Amino acid sequence: MSDSNKFLRGTMILSLSQFLSKFLGMIYVFPFVAMVGQQGMALYQYGYQPYTILLSLATLGVPMAVSKFVSKYNALGDYRTGQRLFQSGLIVMTLTGFVAFVLLFLMAPTIADWIIQNPDEIGGNDLSSVVFTIRMVSVALLLIPAMSVFRGYFQGYQSMGPTAVSQIVEQIIRIGFILAMTFAILNIFNGERATAIGFATFGAFVGGLGALGVLLYYWKKRKHDMQTEIDQSTVDYQVPLKSMYKELIAYALPLSFVGLAIPLFQLIDLFTFNNALTATDAFTQGEAETAYGVFSGSAHKLILIPVAIATAMSVTLIPTITNSFTNGDRALLQRQITQTYQVILFLAIPAAVGLMVLSYPTFAILFGLGDVELGGTILRYYAPAAIMFSLFSVTAAVLQGINCQKIAVLSLLAGLIVKATSAYGFLYMMGPIGGSFSTLAGYGTALIVNIWAIGKFAAFDYAIIIKRTILIVMLTLGMAVAVIIVKEGATALFPLDSWTNAFLIEFFSVITGAGLYFILTVKTGLAGIVLGDRFSILKKNNNTS
Structure with missing residues (x-):
């Protein structure tokens, strides 16, 4: 081999x-x-x-x-x-x-x-x-x-x-x-x-x-x-251990810090969530801890599923970005970054919207009906973070590929500052969903820096990505309307008061949403453009771009 x-x-x-x-x-x-x-x-x-x-x-x-x-x-x-x-x-x-x-x-x-x-x-x-x-x-x-x-x-x-x-x-x-x-x-x-x-x-x-x-x-x-x-x-270069570790740390520290993005955001929630909610006198400690368990554990694990799928689909593109940047092949670099963005947006946006629309039956199926009102509400507002998490991990990897690791670190620091300064206030004013808004604000700040840096240092043109994002959002909204109609109809027939009914609501809604999104993306040629290299059957003989 x-x-x-x-x-x-x-x-x-x-x-x-x-x-x-x-x-x-x-x-x-x-x-x-x-x-x-x-x-x-x-x-x-x-x-x-x-x-x-x-x-x-x-x-x-x-x-x-x-x-x-x-x-x-x-x-x-x-x-x-x-x-x-x-x-x-x-x-x-x-x-x-x-x-x-x-x-x-x-x-x-x-x-x-x-x-x-x-x-x-x-x-x-x-x-x-x-x-x-x-x-x-x-x-x-x-x-x-x-x-x-x-x-x-x-x-x-x-x-x-x-x-x-x-x-x-x-x-x-x-x-x-x-x-x-x-x-x-x-x-x-x-x-x-x-x-x-x-x-x-x-x-x-x-x-x-x-x-x-x-x-x-x-x-x-x-x-x-x-x-x-x-x-x-x-040969034996006899590299001194001091020099070896100095170079090791210089290389590994930025990557390690960026990899800590989600845990660091969660650490801020750990020290603010209970204290902010109990300070309002609207929550006992037990109620605040239940909300924290839903937010940091149950809902968080759910939104990581589309994040894992999206990043797994795009991760194979990242190593090639380094070679293209090093060799000065700007045209290839533009195509590779475009493809990376497209895969993430194509998967993460509909997944996040689907979780928002189906937050209550989804939570009921996986965690029971006991805390479904609280869990469904938190999941609905936290679901958009799946898009943010996916985009941050990929944009940070692209910055790594073009030797701009320090910018990724600085963007994360900026995001953490926004999260830390807004977490308590959002929670105090908005209750448990405030944790979602401070996370979105922090990640949004970090993403703005990353997206700007890729445009500047990789000379990346975002025109195609803007066009594709608009199309993905439009198709996703069409999917969401159909899912809401099916969900409401199913809920009228099967009230959300048992696990079986929750499953039936989820089943009909997911089949409708996934099926419609698949049909729409294939008919418009979007699926072939984004995933054509992986699934040739999705390629469409048209000039969609």
């Missing part, structure tokens, strides 16, 4: 594993919420959000950076430099993981105070439960950062299998542990919900053990071959 084919195959395997891992991370929420409720979901988020941030800070994009360096020096015939980076990296990541664990463990009471400032309010989680949850998930920081070095080292040898398999195994074990322990504690041992949530977050550590086992298996299996290549190294 040639090096290019090997790289393409490895990239496809890794992309598929990441998509499957994220998809599994979405669907487990449905049975989990059925067992612990929305307040339980809120408590789970209290632990997981700080953990996610500290994990990213502890690893700083290590897999990607290590992969780049190992691959670079291997290509030069210097396998020893990659080995030195691997050995020192294991030590460094183990230490940073330990520091992150100690920090999160000791800071748990302080973080809990920030999240819940009025713990004596009615019906909410108590501070001790929040502290217990944060401390249980913090243990995973002892393990996960060091694993990132293994993954990066394998990827440097263009071996994506170990990373892909370990990611899937880690997610399956984590989810299995979460659901099994939650069910056992609540239904077999008749334990407290807080105890079940704490052990659920501990699933991050258990999943990490499974992934580490996979990586060690591959390491033992391939160690001899890698050592042979190291012994046969033709």
Whole structure:
């Protein structure tokens, strides 16, 4: 197998594993919420959000950076430099993981105070439960950062299998542990919900053990071959570790920070949501936590589904943008960026509008009727964020491809400032849906900067994208009108008072919407233009442009 084919195959395997891992991370929420409720979901988020941030800070994009360096020096015939980076990296990541664990463990009471400032309010989680949850998930920081070095080292040898398999195994074990322990504690041992949530977050550590086992298996299996290549190294550049890590951090830090966009926005909500709602005297702590569970857990997971699908469809276009920009092929670069935008808008806009129109039956099917009024309302206003999330990830990747990573970082900082300064006010004035509006305002700010930068530094002409966006919006509005008519008719026949009725409403509405959008996009030639290279049957013999 040639090096290019090997790289393409490895990239496809890794992309598929990441998509499957994220998809599994979405669907487990449905049975989990059925067992612990929305307040339980809120408590789970209290632990997981700080953990996610500290994990990213502890690893700083290590897999990607290590992969780049190992691959670079291997290509030069210097396998020893990659080995030195691997050995020192294991030590460094183990230490940073330990520091992150100690920090999160000791800071748990302080973080809990920030999240819940009025713990004596009615019906909410108590501070001790929040502290217990944060401390249980913090243990995973002892393990996960060091694993990132293994993954990066394998990827440097263009071996994506170990990373892909370990990611899937880690997610399956984590989810299995979460659901099994939650069910056992609540239904077999008749334990407290807080105890079940704490052990659920501990699933991050258990999943990490499974992934580490996979990586060690591959390491033992391939160690001899890698050592042979190291012994046969033709050169040794003797790169000082200080210089190596300086370059690693310079490369990885911007990418790591941009990858933290959604968790950082959620972190702001973590420290403002409950406090803003309870300050209005319109919500007890328990009601505020239920709303937070719906917003940050249930609704958030739903809108990530179209985001995952859209980005998975477009991600194969991103690496080629770097080559086009580097080679100065502006015409090809224009076509590639246009195609990337088109795929995202073609999928994300109708998906977001569909979630808005069908927010109530969708929420009822997946999370039950108990909180359907609250959940349907929040989902309706939060759904447009799917478009924002998709566009930001892709525009940031394009900026990376044209060597403008710093602009992506600056745009995210601007968005975070808007989110942080508006979150409390929106929540206080508008209630739970205020979190959606502050997120849209923050991401909108970041997107404006990214879109401007791509136009300026890639000399990108947005005329075609504006034209296609107008067409997509018009077709989506036509789809939405049809779905509303079908939904209202179905609701008259099947009132939204049972799971079966919710399913029937959803079924007829989705079939109508998906079918009509497909027909309209094919008839207008839009589907062939956007997806023609992937699905030749959609190509239309006309001159639509």
